[in-house]
Amino acid sequence: MMRRSPSIVPHGADGDTYVVLNDFGKLGRAWCEADEQSADRKTLIQRLMEDQYSHPVRIVAFNTAEGWSRDVTVDIADELRRRFAEFDEVPRSVQEFLEIVVRR
Template identity: 80%
Template sequence: MSRAPSIVPQQTDHDTYLVLNDFGKLGRAWCEADEEGTDRKTLIRRLMEDQYSHPIRIVAFNTAEGWSRDVTKDIADELRRSIAEYDEVPRSVQEFVEVTVRH
């Protein structure tokens, strides 16, 4: 029987960001990402590239440091502050920021 690959990052000190996306009738799921694509900068870029149809929660963790936390509001605030820098902002990001900042 083969073993499932570990989701623990190989780098010893790496903050990992994961997105919970709402797929409507299909339900919610944590989106897959390669290890190199789980840093904060890449997360922001992927959100602005509209790679998530309806992000609803973002968590970050660092196994080497032994912490995890919900960073949804932090990411929404960062996006809200930087929206003016972009020519186009995906509707998914606009809705994510509006809903998150409102709560």
């Protein structure tokens, strides 16, 4: 009998999950870890505005229950721009992220 690897998909993951590709400079790029409860869109926006990612360059959303994934970088950048008024200060990392998205 062939052994199966355990699934990396969170149990009960019936909502959309968001992951961030961060540029760590000389160390390269990597997808940042996020626990199951904080991989939603609302928390992602909050973490971006709290400057928790040093150099975000891409954001991908997926939903395993529905069987899809897509690049949502532009969608998130647009939402950040619309919501600037809600925040006292926009972190430099978010400003740079928006500049990267515009150049694409």
